[in-house]
Amino acid sequence: MEQSRAPSKQMIRLGVVVWVSFLWAAIATMLFFATFDPEELSQLATFPMTLDRTSGYSIGFLLFWVLLMLNGWIVTWLLQSGKPSGDALPAAEGERHE
Amino acid sequence: MSKPLQDIPVEVKLYEKSDKIYPRETKGRFQRLRVASVYALLGLYYALPWINWDGRQAVLFDLPARKFHIFFLTFWPQDFIFLTLLLILAGLSLFFFTAIAGRVWCGYACPQTVWTEAFIWMERWVEGTRAQQMKLASAPMSWEKARKRVTKQVLWISFALFTGLTFVGYFQPIRGLVVDFAQFQVGGWALFWVLFYGFATYGNAGFMREQVCKYMCPYARFQSAMFDRDTLIVAYDTKRGEPRSRGKRRKEDAESELGDCIDCGICVQVCPTGIDIRDGLQYECIACAACIDGCDEVMTKVGLPTGLIKYSTEAQDQGAHKSLLQTLLRPRVIIYATLLAVVFTGFITALVMRSSFQVDVLRDRNAFFRWAENDTIENSFQVRVMNKSQQDQSYIVTVHGLNQAQVVWAKPDLDGNSRVVPAGEIGEFTVLVQLPENAEFKRSQVIQLGFEETRGDKPETVTEETRFWGPKR
Ligand code: SF4
Numbered sequence: 001m002e003q004s005r006a007p008s009k010q011m012i013r014l015g016v017v018v019w020v021s022f023l024w025a026a027i028a029t030m031l032f033f034a035t036f037d038p039e040e041l042s043q044l045a046t047f048p049m050t051l052d053r054t055s056g057y058s059i060g061f062l063l064f065w066v067l068l069m070l071n072g073w074i075v076t077w078l079l080q081s082g083k084p085s086g087d088a089l090p091a092a093e094g095e096r097h098e
Numbered sequence: 099m100s101k102p103l104q105d106i107p108v109e110v111k112l113y114e115k116s117d118k119i120y121p122r123e124t125k126g127r128f129q130r131l132r133v134a135s136v137y138a139l140l141g142l143y144y145a146l147p148w149i150n151w152d153g154r155q156a157v158l159f160d161l162p163a164r165k166f167h168i169f170f171l172t173f174w175p176q177d178f179i180f181l182t183l184l185l186i187l188a189g190l191s192l193f194f195f196t197a198i199a200g201r202v203w204c205g206y207a208c209p210q211t212v213w214t215e216a217f218i219w220m221e222r223w224v225e226g227t228r229a230q231q232m233k234l235a236s237a238p239m240s241w242e243k244a245r246k247r248v249t250k251q252v253l254w255i256s257f258a259l260f261t262g263l264t265f266v267g268y269f270q271p272i273r274g275l276v277v278d279f280a281q282f283q284v285g286g287w288a289l290f291w292v293l294f295y296g297f298a299t300y301g302n303a304g305f306m307r308e309q310v311c312k313y314m315c316p317y318a319r320f321q322s323a324m325f326d327r328d329t330l331i332v333a334y335d336t337k338r339g340e341p342r343s344r345g346k347r348r349k350e351d352a353e354s355e356l357g358d359c360i361d362c363g364i365c366v367q368v369c370p371t372g373i374d375i376r377d378g379l380q381y382e383c384i385a386c387a388a389c390i391d392g393c394d395e396v397m398t399k400v401g402l403p404t405g406l407i408k409y410s411t412e413a414q415d416q417g418a419h420k421s422l423l424q425t426l427l428r429p430r431v432i433i434y435a436t437l438l439a440v441v442f443t444g445f446i447t448a449l450v451m452r453s454s455f456q457v458d459v460l461r462d463r464n465a466f467f468r469w470a471e472n473d474t475i476e477n478s479f480q481v482r483v484m485n486k487s488q489q490d491q492s493y494i495v496t497v498h499g500l501n502q503a504q505v506v507w508a509k510p511d512l513d514g515n516s517r518v519v520p521a522g523e524i525g526e527f528t529v530l531v532q533l534p535e536n537a538e539f540k541r542s543q544v545i546q547l548g549f550e551e552t553r554g555d556k557p558e559t560v561t562e563e564t565r566f567w568g569p570k571r
């Protein structure tokens with residue numbers, strides 16, 4: 001798009017990574033904490049830890065989110081950087097939206 | 099389905115010089131539908147936590163207590179299956195509705211659309227129409243401009259904060275929360291989530307708007323997989339509209355064969371994602387039908403039939419004539435509908451058959467057995483009885499699978515052979531299974547502990563299997 005409002009590629013990348021990770025983190029948090037009680041989990045920690053449930057859920061969600069974001073950021077970075085010298089990359093990858 | 103992007107002329111630039119999209123306001127049936135939908139959905143969102151039921155908040159996801167209250171239902175983590183089913187149902191419905199009606203979700207129900215619409219209303223209320231907004235944006239800073247900008251931000255931020263507060267109000271009783279918030283007494287995670295959700299609303303609905311749909315939303319890209327030739331889309335009638343022509347040229351060419359499109363550009367101006375629907379279906383189109391409303395208005399004004407842009411299907415566009423029924427009865431729709439019906443029936447059945455209580459039985463870990471008075475062999479079990487119903491309930495316990503065995507409630511030491519658990523609570527008890535020494539037994543055998551409700555019209559029973567250990571013979 002040659003529209004003037006089009007954000008830069010890196011901004012789009014950031015937005016996509018943050019948002020998609022957020023959605024998955026929400027789902028992961030639901031499924032994980034429906035199965036495990038953070039209060040009891042914290043008692044199983046290898047070091048002394050006191051964690052009430054509200055903090056447990058919140059930290060759990062943020063942790064999922066951060067991990068997913070890091071992963072997304074690295075994956076997208078690997079995909080867009082470093083073209084192998086030998087083989088030709090398919091043309092205009094990522095520009096096609098059907 | 100859509101043309102490759104590079105083939106699309108960048109006509110948008112003609113109308114759209116600044117770097118913000120100012121969707122032009124529309125009137126019409128689809129806009130009315132959207133307004134109704136925004137009121138209904140936002141109304142529901144903001145009102146629901148304030149409704150009380152049976153002396154508590156009707157909808158409360160009480161995370162610290164690990165209980166979800168939804169009117170007369172209370173869900174526990176043990177009801178995990180319902181959450182899973184609900185997620186599957188949501189996914190299937192999305193497939194189903196997308197196959198039939200295209201992106202109705204995007205146009206009328208997605209939180210992104212709904213909150214953006216609300217933010218746009220506030221913006222218009224302060225800064226005026228599209229033209230006024232654009233003028234204001236390009237005007238040099240003045241008192242007037244500053245006042246408008248500040249007013250808008252104050253409105254937006256308050257609304258966003260209230261949205262965040264309401265969000266947290268689903269997880270923590272909202273009446274207390276609002277009072278605390280007004281007195282700056284909210285701290286910790288509650289405050290964090292109020293600000294977080296408020297900020298997300300503000301960012302998504304105030305600033306990013308259509309860019310969320312264009313660049314970030316997985317559904318927007320994915321939906322084409324659920325589309326087929328009979329899916330409802332917003333389409334421009336090329337045959338009727340082209341060749342388009344406008345103004346003076348239109349008058350001069352009046353003799354020749356002109357299309358109905360007067361090239362006024364309204365359809366582009368009203369589009370919240372800034373595309374030109376006349377270039378064909380594009381994945382940016384959220385099917386909001388603003389361009390239909392816009393174009394219909396213009397057509398009426400110039401005395402031509404409406405429907406130059408309309409809800410249509412690819413098949414219809416290519417001249418196929420199908421009845422609504424024919425359109426609906428196609429394999430894809432039938433398959434989605436069947437799946438949906440099956441899972442939904444399962445969900446309801448499971449909900450109705452859900453037992454009103456649940457029991458966890460844990461063997462005492464300290465000893466396999468012990469000798470009790472009168473030469474009986476005794477096994478001790480930790481029992482957690484979860485009363486999932488809305489009434490206090492009392493339970494009796496029985497043992498099966500081992501002749502001559504007896505079972506009694508022990509700790510907490512109370513009289514009687516039943517134990518009471520208040521509504522929605524968990525009772526922790528010890529149960530002792532006793533066996534006379536002279537009875538028949540193996541070193542270890544399976545037994546069943548039965549728990550029975552004693553109150554209500556239809557007392558339920560739950561049976562738990564466990565093991566009974568005796569001495570070596
Ligand atoms: S494209 Fe995505 S974010 Fe935009 S309205 Fe549709 S579902 Fe919502």
Ligand code: SF4
Pocket residue numbers: 332365368369370371372373374375382383384385386387388389390
């Ligand atoms: S092209 Fe029309 S229906 Fe599609 S997003 Fe724009 S205004 Fe809405």
